[in-house]
Amino acid sequence: MSEESSIEVQEIEQFLLDCVPFDHLEDALLQRAAKAVKIAYHRQGTTPNLFQEENPRLFIVRSGAFEIRDQNNALVDQVDVGGYFGFPSLLTGHKVTNHCVVLEDGLLYQIDETTFQSLRRENRIFDRFFNQAHAKRLRQAVRFKERNSQLTETVADVISRSPITIHTMASVREAAGKMTEERVSSLLVVTEEGLCGVLTDRDLRSRVVAAGLNFDVPVAEVMTTDPITVAHDAMLFEALMIMSTHNIHHLPVIDLDASGKGQIKGILTATDVIKHQRSEPVYLIGEASRVKDRAGLVQIARDIPTLLRNMIARDARAEEVGRVVTTVTDAITRQLIHQAIEQLGEPPVPFVWLAFGSQGRQEQSAKSDQDNGLLLSNKVKPEHDTYFKALASYVCDGLNECGYVYCPGDIMATTDRWRQPLEKWQACFFRWIDQPSPKALMHSSIFFDMRMIYGEEPLFEELQDSVLERCQGNSIFLASLTHNALQLTPPLSFFKKFVLTRDGEHKNTFDMKLRGVMPVTDIARIYALATGCKEVNTLKRLQQISQGKMLALKDARDLCDAYEFISHLRLEHQGRKMAAGEKPDNYLSPEDVSSLSRHQLKDAFDVVSRSQSGLKLKFTRGMM
Template sequence: MTQAAIISFLETVHPYDTLSKDDLAQVAGVFVRREFAAGEEIYHTGEALAGLFLVKRGSVEVLEPSGGLVSLLGPRNSFGERGLMRGGLAVTTTRATETTVTLMLPTAEFHRLIANSPAFARFFSRGRGAEARGPDLTTQKVADLMARKPVTLDPDSSIRTAAAKMRDHHVSSLGIVEDDVFLGIVTTRDMTNKVMAIGLDPSSPVGGIMTRDPVTLRPDDLGSDILHIMLERRIGHLPVVEGTRLVGMVTQTDLTRFQAVSSASLVRDAAMAETVGEMAGVTARIPALLAQLVGSKNPHEVVTRLITDIADTVTRRLLKLAEAELGPPPVPYLWLACGSQGRQEQTGVSDQDNCIMLDDAVTPDDMPYFAALAKFVSDGLDTVGYFYCPGDMMASNPQWCQPVRVWREYFRKWVAQPDPKAQMLASVMFDQRPIGGAVRLFHDLEGETLEMAARNSIFVAHMIANSLTHSPPLGLLRGFATIRSGEYKNHIDLKHSGVVPVADLGRVYALIGKLTAVNTRARLVAAEEAGVISTSGARDLIEAYDKIAEIRLENQARLIRSGRKPDNFMAPSDLSDFERSHLRDAFVVVRTMQSAIGQSRGARS
């Protein structure tokens, strides 16, 4: 690969995309290209590492010393950093699963970047290794391990009724409760040993076969308590109580499910799926993963990055399945994600925003192929849970499946004539991120568009005005402005009134500073480093964003653990006084930063 080709590739990979042009050129000049055959080992546990590896093409599996799969990596994924940060010896074994090309950054250059680039240091030291090693069950709170609300019955109900309820709810145990007081537990084993084995009349009261006053746990106990009790007493069900009230049930199945769910396993299963149905089975596990990651106290940017990685893998797999069905593409193309997937900020609730850029050599006769490919992938994404965009901002819309020359004209018109529709479209498209295909189609266009947009002060002013359309939900007298009617009355929208105002600000800062970062938090950090906003303003806004995004994810995890679908609406009353105060303070910071940039817009105009 030429140095120019390496630079072009690195500009699409975080955190290399945060480096200055000089640093990027230096880094590109020392990368070593290495190619591995399918099944070939790249390095082994305990081996001295020559540097940090970056996947250019192909796939790499990362294995524990015991041989267990840790993760499956694809293009733009790095590996080897844990060993480099821990004395230079590999802590895992890596192997190519297909013909794979890697770029290796020598150890000395890796440590130079860690020392001199805050973005580089943050990326390779925060949160990446812990999740890949798998969840630590022993340190989890019991409240985070409960899969659902407990199924209960009163003691006077018949055994037959109890059996039917267990069947209908697909559970292996019931809590026996009277007047909201927990009395005991009945399990499928009780049904076998105390009813079937002795021929007990099924119309007898279920209270007669329950285990009275069983050992229980509290929500703030640890996973280690569950393991110790289950092993010591040889039981498979543990009620969770607060005072005399039953609030949950933890079973051996819950523990198995917890240990089986990780982003690495979901990425692996999505990459190997042969049908859309198999992919739907993978994405159905995302809510459990989200609840687990939040319960493990991962930073919000780590959680959303890992959740988005699954969407990226599903999209790339659908592209491969589409090509297998339709044949090879007549000209090169690039599938890009926009919106939250583009920013790597997906949560448990996501629709799809995407588009296709085609090589300018495309002809009218080629377009039916790409229409079919776009429909295949968009339909597949909808089937597996990434629902159709309400505004039809999808590659299946012919408007968003066009040659590069048409895209260049789109951006030129939006910048030259920034009416409300143009502002909306530009806001979506400035969050583009390549997912699969010929990345080179995007490189020149990205730089040209950013430069052109930043130079046009009228367009920037309109984009600033557009960023102020979403306001934090601040009410009078230190309260919140909640939704006044409908299903979510007395709730606040943590998406449109919470994280979106910050995402809008981040996009504007990136535009003003000609910053290529797409992720909101990365944009805020880059804006501080580039002097687009003051150090104090940036740090306040980053802390505010962290608090809002954290509470949004915690609310989704709480809904998931209660057996409900996650959404973005939260009642302030669900928070403690302390949490409400800090959330309101975060909203005040966002409002203040909006006012500051609004005054800047007024001065320009």
């Protein structure tokens, strides 16, 4: 090697030392990488033919800036000094369909496939870095991929204009003039402190004109006060569910900050929703809210497997699938309750229909069995049980006809034990918390994931608040929950090999739900109970907990990513089963997924294992 070449290699080595993961290579490997580097210069505005199928390479930006675009010219990535591209094809062996655009004059280092693969084989950190980088790009592709589907449309995507507001002390005459001028059917009524009401054209007709009021009365006297709102990043189908449940046509949209206060973003109207009623979730939810008999709901429920297959085919995120499918279940449940009340008359005392387990967490996929209960006001009398037993029977029988089979453990509102007044529910929860027997711990994985589906919200909040207050600081209960949760571990050996079922019907597979999804669900539940977090959904629990001191933000994000990846692989597996006309299950063979996915799955399981270790340190304190 000439002196000039030697100096050049040293300069390349020095640059690579400042780049992760090259800075983790042993000296000999770093030198091998530097010697393999080829250098090319590219001018701004050009589109060099870099991606050659017969010669895939890793590209490292030494100077300048580059843009990677797909075959539809959509932006995939922007890369500047120290950034990489080209590695996905080296990992997967797939043909490259992207192209490169030079944004600024620059130098590219290029490493050939043979050298790249040898570095992966001989240095685990190097291998993991590029696998994780590819996983991140895949997640971004899933999240930002354009889909002609309302599955991922948020309320913010749909609201047609910025908020039109009026002060609470303005006159009705001014409000009517503003509606005419702005050509809107509603106004958001505000004070200096924020949103306080909504005034619609219907309010003007029914509360002013029909009542013969003076047009100079203040808006505050005729507006709808304390309006129901929706977050700007909520999914459109969730907003439709709110509008349908409460029979409203104007829904204020807010952007909640960390303190829970909201900045007004606009208003969602029934017209906005109708314009976007093109997707199956919205159709099913809307239909479920309109049908008047059980047979109609059964027909809607028959469409859920098709909806699920379509979402999987569209590569929807697992979290989106869970929310969509559960929202349809919620709509069916609410309509069954409405039908029961129409038959039985108004309830004698306030009540709440409770959902537990996966429906409570909004994480349903393929249809599951029922887990529900009835929370009754403490004013309930023995003679009222005839009414509530009939209501429970109508709803549970209807759910069974819709494909949500009766719970084999009888955790349903038809069971006397799970149809009780508030004080008895509290006594039951307090007993599980204070005396965490094996049966109590089994119940905790179901009942502590509870959500109100229908009924009196203050009644539900009283139960939820009392349970969370009882859990916080109860070290014995939290330690017992942790010990119980650690019985389910990810299927990885000490040497990071998959641990598979050795015999039986599911030989050479592992249970993705039992060994992958549930451990994360358990971790999130324990942290939520320890901190008084009211969220029930696994990802929302982790996100909220990460804002405190109990769980570091990075650890929470890693666990969320691991959970989403495991859940997504599980969904893909179930989608393949359904496409083949088979019954979906949770048993995945590593041979059924790509080499890259196996690497990523091991990394995801490793994150879960480390999170379980952290859970053990926090809550057992020598008790195990």
